[in-house]
Amino acid sequence: MSKFYFDSPAHGGGGGDGEDDDDDNDPSTLPFPAPLSRSAFSNLEAPFNPTEFLASLGNRHQTLEDLRGELRARSRDLERELVELVNRDYADFVGLGGSLLGGDGRVVDLRMGLLGFRREVAAIMGAVEGVRRDVEAQVRRRRSVRSERTLARNLLTLSYRLDELSTLLLIHPTTTTAATSTTLIPIPDFDQEGPSTGHSSTPSIPRLSRILLGYLFVTRNLLPRLPQQHPFVKIQIPRIEVVRRTLLLDLDSALREARSGKDSEKVLVLLGFYADLGAEAEGVRALKEGGKMGK
Numbered sequence: 001m002s003k004f005y006f007d008s009p010a011h012g013g014g015g016g017d018g019e020d021d022d023d024d025n026d027p028s029t030l031p032f033p034a035p036l037s038r039s040a041f042s043n044l045e046a047p048f049n050p051t052e053f054l055a056s057l058g059n060r061h062q063t064l065e066d067l068r069g070e071l072r073a074r075s076r077d078l079e080r081e082l083v084e085l086v087n088r089d090y091a092d093f094v095g096l097g098g099s100l101l102g103g104d105g106r107v108v109d110l111r112m113g114l115l116g117f118r119r120e121v122a123a124i125m126g127a128v129e130g131v132r133r134d135v136e137a138q139v140r141r142r143r144s145v146r147s148e149r150t151l152a153r154n155l156l157t158l159s160y161r162l163d164e165l166s167t168l169l170l171i172h173p174t175t176t177t178a179a180t181s182t183t184l185i186p187i188p189d190f191d192q193e194g195p196s197t198g199h200s201s202t203p204s205i206p207r208l209s210r211i212l213l214g215y216l217f218v219t220r221n222l223l224p225r226l227p228q229q230h231p232f233v234k235i236q237i238p239r240i241e242v243v244r245r246t247l248l249l250d251l252d253s254a255l256r257e258a259r260s261g262k263d264s265e266k267v268l269v270l271l272g273f274y275a276d277l278g279a280e281a282e283g284v285r286a287l288k289e290g291g292k293m294g295k
Contacts, residue, residue, distance in 0.1 A: 252286040
């Protein structure tokens with residue numbers, strides 16, 4: 001329906017004004033409204049609201065009967081277009097249904113392929129997990145071997161150090177073992193100044209210092225790293241006590257000799273040795289006994 005306007009009649013005298021008023025009240029003299037826009041019914045963002053649609057037609061010069069008729073005509077047009085669309089694309093719809101026939105077999109083949117792939121992946125993951133467990137077991141075994149090797153090295157070092165201290169202190173073992181089967185012989189003291197006319201029964205300060213350092217290494221550094229309940233360590237504990245007692249005896253002898261010789265510097269050094277051993281009381285006792293003997 002095209003939009004157009006009627007031409008207004010010519011204006012005359014006084015009677016003409018009345019005729020103009022009659023024409024303004026005649027609906028047939030109004031222009032035809034424009035056709036309804038399709039966009040008002042095709043807004044996909046918001047649902048169609050009849051109230052809002054009618055409110056938007058406030059400036060439209062059209063009766064409700066004409067509007068109802070136009071809406072019905074628009075509905076018939078849409079139905080006709082839908083039928084034409086379905087009839088035109090019906091062959092495509094039928095072809096689409098036919099193309100879906102036989103798809104079950106393809107789905108089954110795809111499912112079987114996926115199941116096979118899943119089994120292969122599971123087998124690979126199982127193999128990787130087995131390798132991981134083997135590697136962890138080997139790592140634990142390596143750590144255990146390394147720990148045992150360190151323990152064996154420390155035990156051998158303990159035995160060697162005690163043998164060395166026993167040799168320096170002229171301690172003869174009561175039992176013969178594989179590590180101490182060699183007969184221990186006195187080691188001459190080469191730390192004394194001047195020519196030696198005979199072997200002195202009292203060790204020199206350097207010799208006592210060497211023995212003291214060896215004993216402190218065994219008791220403060222080596223022994224704490226060893227398990228105290230180890231059978232070999234339990235066997236060596238009495239030897240360590242013998243070394244300590246013998247070292248205290250040698251310190252007593254050296255202190256009495258320094259006291260009798262009135263060598264105050266040597267006395268102070270020997271008292272420091274007692275302090276390193278934690279035997280200050282024994283040092284004081286030996287010092288007092290040496291003073292009484294000097295008197």
